[in-house]
Amino acid sequence: MNSKAKRYDSIIIGGGHNGLTAAAYLAKEGRRVLVLEKRHIVGGAAVTEEIYPGFKYTVYSYVVSLLPPRIIQELQLPKHGLHIMPLEGAFTPMEDGNYIASYADEDDTLEEIRRHSKRDADIYPVFSNMMYDLARAVRPILTMIPPNPANPGLEGLRTLRAFGSHLKSLGKEKFYWLTKIMTMSAYDFLSEWFETDVLIATQAQIGIIGTFLGPKSPGTAYVLLHYYLGELDGASSNWGHQRGGTGGVSEAIASAARSFGAEIRCNAPVEQVIIKDGQAVGVALENGDEVYGKTIVSGCDPKVTFCKLVNEKLLPSDLVDAISKYKFRGSSGKVNLALDGLPDFPAMQDKALMRAMQEICPSVAYLERAYDDAKYGSFSKRPFMGCIIPSTVDPTLAPPGKHVMSIFVQYASYDMPTHGDRDQQRESFGNAVIDTLAEFAPNIKDLILHKQVITPWDIEQTVGITEGNISHGELMLDQLFFMRPIPGWAKYRTPIRNYYQCGSGTHPGGGITGTPGRMAVAEILKDGN
Amino acid sequence: MRLTPFHPRTSEFCEVYNWSLWQNWLLADMYAPDHIQEYYAIRTACAVFDMSPIPKYHVHGPDADRFLDRIVTQDVSKCSIGEVLYTPWCDDDGKIMDDGLLARLNEHSFRLTTGDPWLFWLEDNAVRLDVVIEDVTDLGVLALQGPYSRQLLKTLTDADLDHLHYFHILNTEVGGIPVEISRTGYTGDLGYEIWVEPHLGVKLWDAIFEAGEAYQLIPFGDFALEMARIEAGLLLTDVDFYSSKKVVYEFEKSSPLELGLGWSVKLDKEYFIGQKALRNESARGPIWKTVGLELDLNSLEAIYAGFGMPLYLPHEAWNDAVPVYSGELQIGKATSGMWSPMLKKYIAIARLKPQFTHPGDRVDIEVTIDANRKRALATVVKMPFFNPPRKKSLGQV
Numbered sequence: 001m002n003s004k005a006k007r008y009d010s011i012i013i014g015g016g017h018n019g020l021t022a023a024a025y026l027a028k029e030g031r032r033v034l035v036l037e038k039r040h041i042v043g044g045a046a047v048t049e050e051i052y053p054g055f056k057y058t059v060y061s062y063v064v065s066l067l068p069p070r071i072i073q074e075l076q077l078p079k080h081g082l083h084i085m086p087l088e089g090a091f092t093p094m095e096d097g098n099y100i101a102s103y104a105d106e107d108d109t110l111e112e113i114r115r116h117s118k119r120d121a122d123i124y125p126v127f128s129n130m131m132y133d134l135a136r137a138v139r140p141i142l143t144m145i146p147p148n149p150a151n152p153g154l155e156g157l158r159t160l161r162a163f164g165s166h167l168k169s170l171g172k173e174k175f176y177w178l179t180k181i182m183t184m185s186a187y188d189f190l191s192e193w194f195e196t197d198v199l200i201a202t203q204a205q206i207g208i209i210g211t212f213l214g215p216k217s218p219g220t221a222y223v224l225l226h227y228y229l230g231e232l233d234g235a236s237s238n239w240g241h242q243r244g245g246t247g248g249v250s251e252a253i254a255s256a257a258r259s260f261g262a263e264i265r266c267n268a269p270v271e272q273v274i275i276k277d278g279q280a281v282g283v284a285l286e287n288g289d290e291v292y293g294k295t296i297v298s299g300c301d302p303k304v305t306f307c308k309l310v311n312e313k314l315l316p317s318d319l320v321d322a323i324s325k326y327k328f329r330g331s332s333g334k335v336n337l338a339l340d341g342l343p344d345f346p347a348m349q350d351k352a353l354m355r356a357m358q359e360i361c362p363s364v365a366y367l368e369r370a371y372d373d374a375k376y377g378s379f380s381k382r383p384f385m386g387c388i389i390p391s392t393v394d395p396t397l398a399p400p401g402k403h404v405m406s407i408f409v410q411y412a413s414y415d416m417p418t419h420g421d422r423d424q425q426r427e428s429f430g431n432a433v434i435d436t437l438a439e440f441a442p443n444i445k446d447l448i449l450h451k452q453v454i455t456p457w458d459i460e461q462t463v464g465i466t467e468g469n470i471s472h473g474e475l476m477l478d479q480l481f482f483m484r485p486i487p488g489w490a491k492y493r494t495p496i497r498n499y500y501q502c503g504s505g506t507h508p509g510g511g512i513t514g515t516p517g518r519m520a521v522a523e524i525l526k527d528g529n
Numbered sequence: 530m531r532l533t534p535f536h537p538r539t540s541e542f543c544e545v546y547n548w549s550l551w552q553n554w555l556l557a558d559m560y561a562p563d564h565i566q567e568y569y570a571i572r573t574a575c576a577v578f579d580m581s582p583i584p585k586y587h588v589h590g591p592d593a594d595r596f597l598d599r600i601v602t603q604d605v606s607k608c609s610i611g612e613v614l615y616t617p618w619c620d621d622d623g624k625i626m627d628d629g630l631l632a633r634l635n636e637h638s639f640r641l642t643t644g645d646p647w648l649f650w651l652e653d654n655a656v657r658l659d660v661v662i663e664d665v666t667d668l669g670v671l672a673l674q675g676p677y678s679r680q681l682l683k684t685l686t687d688a689d690l691d692h693l694h695y696f697h698i699l700n701t702e703v704g705g706i707p708v709e710i711s712r713t714g715y716t717g718d719l720g721y722e723i724w725v726e727p728h729l730g731v732k733l734w735d736a737i738f739e740a741g742e743a744y745q746l747i748p749f750g751d752f753a754l755e756m757a758r759i760e761a762g763l764l765l766t767d768v769d770f771y772s773s774k775k776v777v778y779e780f781e782k783s784s785p786l787e788l789g790l791g792w793s794v795k796l797d798k799e800y801f802i803g804q805k806a807l808r809n810e811s812a813r814g815p816i817w818k819t820v821g822l823e824l825d826l827n828s829l830e831a832i833y834a835g836f837g838m839p840l841y842l843p844h845e846a847w848n849d850a851v852p853v854y855s856g857e858l859q860i861g862k863a864t865s866g867m868w869s870p871m872l873k874k875y876i877a878i879a880r881l882k883p884q885f886t887h888p889g890d891r892v893d894i895e896v897t898i899d900a901n902r903k904r905a906l907a908t909v910v911k912m913p914f915f916n917p918p919r920k921k922s923l924g925q926v
Binding site (some may be wrong): 233235 | 563573574678
């Protein structure tokens with residue numbers, strides 16, 4: 001070891017938003033922190049890049065909601081450039097030329113649902129309230145260090161007891177709904193409420209985001225709830241755009257981390273964690289450099305954390321086995337478009353809905369069929385799409401009069417067919433997206449100045465997330481809470497002393513939440529590190 | 530009731546029929562069902578506010594300088610041609626009557642904008658002076674505010690906007706329409722106010738909105754303006770203070786020094802109304818100071834939790850006076866406040882006893898939930914709450 005080399009208290013592997021959050025909290029506690037990011041920019045999957053001159057794509061992720069107010073305040077993120085504008089409403093064109101929309105104003109939404117079903121319009125406010133109540137009930141769990149019921153320990157018992165009385169305080173009815181939402185499929189759950197197919201589809205699509213499941217697969221109702229857990233300015237489950245794209249969130253966290261004294265090094269891919277006597281002492285970079293620190297924190301996904309950054313042989317074989325069975329199954333792709341103007345959806349009556357999310361999920365059967373294609377290892381011929389045109393509220397993203405469209409696409413299987421090469425598959429996948437979109441917005445093809453198509457494989461190649469799963473592993477009940485990523489190792493620690501995990505593969509999971517980063521730091525500090 | 534020169538257009542845009550009266554002029558509170566989009570347009574892109582109803586006076590003649598210097602607390606002799614001053618004016622007791630902007634259009638020619646109409650009072654004070662005071666309130670004024678306002682305006686005019694300094698004016702054409710552009714505003718952001726003859730109002734609106742489409746331009750109403758001005762730490766008449774001419778009792782009046790406007794009171798210039806009282810007050814020290822407060826969200830959340838409620842954040846500005854305490858002692862009041870979506874903070878403007886106004890001082894602010902009075906923690910901070918460099922910076926050349 002070079003005695004002159006700077007020693008750090010904490011070295012964070014991966015400058016994704018969770019790694020940066022951990023860095024910021026550790027630096028705030030006075031630790032000397034170094035973040036090592038393999039790419040030329042920080043942010044991981046929350047980055048903004050100018051792929052085509054003059055147009056800024058929020059390349060992978062695209063909307064923000066799950067970043068808790070506590071983190072925003074503790075890290076003073078607005079001072080560092082956090083600027084989230086509400087994404088209000090949604091527009092879903094249907095195959096018969098009709099549409100369904102939701103608005104910022106609840107009365108407008110109800111009037112719209114009434115156009116489809118008077119009964120559903122009457123029920124909708126009750127449903128909304130129930131979802132908000134369930135979100136409120138579950139939100140404390142997100143910031144709870146998950147106790148292992150099989151081996152709780154004293155502290156875990158205390159948490160479980162608090163958790164138990166919290167559940168009890170919900171009352172019977174909500175508890176039943178909570179149990180249902182934890183176990184049912186999004187479709188079954190929603191069908192207990194609504195009769196309008198397209199209304200169910202617009203809700204059920206939330207339940208499939210980032211999973212390799214269809215709307216009728218059990219477990220998807222929980223995912224629906226997961227995306228209801230966000231809030232914006234105290235308004236439950238509202239989503240927003242970061243000015244300048246989601247990279248702006250990462251930049252804000254990075255800036256906060258730097259203001260507390262953290263050092264962030266880009267273009268610094270880590271090869272391996274250096275382990276001596278069963279204890280992590282530093283990292284070896286791909287360029288051969290070694291950096292030493294008292295704690296090493298991985299913001300990477302569980303597979304990378306356990307099986308790539310350390311030698312598997314140093315780990316218990318049951319852990320390696322469990323990690324190898326951990327389900328990533330990246331299922332979503334992204335298409336980013338530079339547009340010469342705004343697309344024209346003939347079904348769209350109110351042009352203000354250009355600022356809303358345009359969802360291509362005209363029916364439940366459409367979503368389930370999209371899943372059918374993917375089940376057998378292909379991409380959906382007519383995929384589900386969530387489109388936003390953030391340049392309608394944020395002129396920083398495109399030249400005057402031009403626009404960027406960010407399209408979240410599902411399903412794009414990680415294991416697309418082996419015949420043909422990756423580039424060809426990406427091309428056909430991109431074409432399927434544009435062709436399908438053109439069914440609902442016929443002028444889209446004439447507007448496209450540039451197109452970026454991203455498959456889960458591309459996410460893995462560039463960002464480094466195994467199988468390109470946006471949540472670092474599926475959000476399924478068997479991979480959540482005290483079982484995230486795997487039973488026994490849910491508390492941000494690893495079998496190697498002073499080696500921690502802080503990515504979305506830990507509790508509470510994916511999305512731009514920063515919460516795994518924040519909670520990992522709480523555990524690191526608890527260990528006296 | 531009167532309609533502004535832009536009403537044919539504001540009426541088209543206002544889909545929620547949410548109008549109110551300002552000085553007997555009809556004005557939109559909001560245009561779309563959610564004023565938050567309008568607020569974000571001010572901070573992210575650009576947005577337009579029809580501020581035509583603001584009372585405006587053209588003051589000119591050989592004695593115009595002398596006349597104005599007698600009235601306002603600012604030093605008019607320091608105002609060069611093309612410059613704009615913010616200024617309060619007071620009564621003989623040094624209590625604020627109103628505030629506004631004073632622009633020197635030419636050597637002996639000024640324009641004064643005010644919160645309330647003051648024509649008779651101005652005329653009373655012009656006795657024996659060679660000065661003409663004209664009410665030019667009919668002029669149309671569009672406030673184009675936001676980070677992209679300059680870029681948008683540059684597509685419509687050859688004027689050198691990049692070098693137009695904060696609080697300065699120039700005369701030019703916008704979309705071929707003769708206008709005056711003043712780099713001022715009530716939002717605390719980069720922005721301009723565009724002055725136009727009333728009969729050209731609609732043409733100007735159309736030119737700006739045609740060019741504005743590429744910059745996501747939308748109109749904004751009073752609700753969004755209220756939010757922006759609180760973030761900017763700008764006080765509002767009849768909310769954060771009352772005109773001494775409109776209230777009866779002494780305690781309801783305030784001096785510019787109490788309102789944190791001391792920087793605009795030039796005590797050493799020649800005589801002006803209220804000078805003696807303000808000199809005395811300055812020597813003695815004002816009995817109130819105006820500061821910003823940031824509410825502690827944890828303490829607020831705990832109060833709501835006590836009622837089994839989630840934290841409530843006001844997304845519309847409030848403007849009822851609320852007591853502020855230090856321990857058991859009431860030390861003043863907060864006069865307006867809101868949740869700032871940009872700052873992610875609950876902010877308020879407050880007038881407190883000076884000994885409690887050091888930045889970082891902890892105070893308690895009353896929070897009422899269904900007639901239950903509770904107190905949340907708050908911290909004293911400096912205003913403005915939001916002050917981006919672009920507000921004053923010059924353009925890229």
